Amino acid sequence: MTDKAKALRDQAAAEIARALPGAPLELCADLHLLTRDGTLNADARRKLKQIGHLITQLRPALDDVLARFPEPVIVDCGAGKSYLGFLLYATVLGPAGRGTLISVESRPELVIAGRERAARWGMDRMRFVEGTIAGAELPERVHLVTALHACDTATDDALAVAIARGADHVAVVPCCQAEVARLLADAPVEDPAVASLFAHPWHRRELGSHLTNVVRGLALEARGYQVSVTELHGWEHSLKNELIRGRRTQRFDRKAEAKLAAVVDRFKIEPAIVRALAAAPRDAT
Numbered sequence: 001m002t003d004k005a006k007a008l009r010d011q012a013a014a015e016i017a018r019a020l021p022g023a024p025l026e027l028c029a030d031l032h033l034l035t036r037d038g039t040l041n042a043d044a045r046r047k048l049k050q051i052g053h054l055i056t057q058l059r060p061a062l063d064d065v066l067a068r069f070p071e072p073v074i075v076d077c078g079a080g081k082s083y084l085g086f087l088l089y090a091t092v093l094g095p096a097g098r099g100t101l102i103s104v105e106s107r108p109e110l111v112i113a114g115r116e117r118a119a120r121w122g123m124d125r126m127r128f129v130e131g132t133i134a135g136a137e138l139p140e141r142v143h144l145v146t147a148l149h150a151c152d153t154a155t156d157d158a159l160a161v162a163i164a165r166g167a168d169h170v171a172v173v174p175c176c177q178a179e180v181a182r183l184l185a186d187a188p189v190e191d192p193a194v195a196s197l198f199a200h201p202w203h204r205r206e207l208g209s210h211l212t213n214v215v216r217g218l219a220l221e222a223r224g225y226q227v228s229v230t231e232l233h234g235w236e237h238s239l240k241n242e243l244i245r246g247r248r249t250q251r252f253d254r255k256a257e258a259k260l261a262a263v264v265d266r267f268k269i270e271p272a273i274v275r276a277l278a279a280a281p282r283d284a285t
C-alpha cells in the first residue's frame with residue numbers, strides 16, 4: 001500500500017470511529033461505504049453519521065433488552081441494503097454474543113445480497129425476511145422494532161408489527177409520509193378554521209406529514225408506549241429527521257385513545273396506523 005493510500009485509509013478509519021465507534025473499517029468497505037481509493041464520499045459520510053446517531057439513540061433500548069432477555073429479537077423494517085442491521089450487529093449484537101437481528105425487505109435482490117454478506121461475515125444471528133412488513137413471518141414475540149426511512153405507510157406497518165408482537169421498544173425515523181395529505185384532500189371537514197389549515201396543496205402536504213407523525217405517536221401511547229419525539233441528528237444531514245421512540249410501559253392508555261379518537265374525528269381521516277389498530281383490538285394483543 002502506498003503512503004498516500006495508507007493516509008487515506010487512516011483518515012477514513014478515524015471518521016468511521018468518530019461516527020460509529022467499533023464499526024469495522026473492512027465491513028464499511030464491504031458495504032460500499034468506502035470508495036475504491038478508500039475514502040468516504042459525501043453520501044457515505046451522511047449514511048454513516050445517520051446510522052451512528054440512530055444506534056446511539058437506540059443504545060438504552062438495546063441495553064435494556066439485552067439485560068432482560070437471553071435472546072432478544074430485533075427487527076429492522078424496510079431494511080434496504082441493511083446498513084443499519086450490519087452495523088448494529090457488528091457493534092452491539094456481535095460483541096454481546098447473543099440476540100437475533102431480523103431484516104425485513106421487499107426487494108429480493110437486496111435480501112439475497114444481505115444473506116450472502118451475513119454468511120461471509122459469519123453473522124449467524126442475522127436473518128433476512130423477504131416480503132412486505134405487514135405480511136412478514138416473524139416470531140410471535142419480538143423485543144425491539146426499528147425502521148429507518150421506511151417509505152410512507154411502511155413506517156405504520158413497522159409500528160403495527162411492534163404493537164402486535166408486544167415489542168418492548170420501538171424507534172422509527174419516518175420518510176415521505178404522503179398518505180394523510182391524500183386523505184385530507186377528500187376529508188369532509190366542516191369546521192372552517194380546521195379546513196383552512198389544509199386548503200392549499202402545499203399546506204396539505206406539510207400538515208399531512210405532521211399529522212401523520214402526531215397520530216403515530218398517539219397510537220403508540222394508546223397501546224401503552226411512553227413516547228418521545230426528537231430529531232435524529234442535525235438538519236444538515238437530511239430533512240427526514242424525526243425520530244419517534246416508544247417504550248412499552250403498560251397494555252393501553254385510555255386517555256391517549258381518547259386523544260387519538262379526537263384528532264382523527266376533527267380531521268376526518270383514518271390513516272394506516274389507525275386502521276391497523278382497529279384490525280388488532282387491544283384486548284387481543
Ligand SMILES: C[S@@+](CC[C@H](N)C(=O)[O-])C[C@H]1O[C@@H](n2cnc3c(N)ncnc32)[C@H](O)[C@@H]1O
Pocket residue numbers: 077078079080081082083084104105106107131132133134147148149150151154157175
Ligand atoms: C428509503 S429505503 C431505506 C432503507 C434503509 N432502512 C436505510 O435507511 O438505508 C426504504 C426501503 O424499504 C423498503 N420497503 C418499502 N416499503 C416496504 C414494505 N411495505 N415492506 C418491506 N419493505 C419495504 C424499500 O424496498 C427500501 O429498500
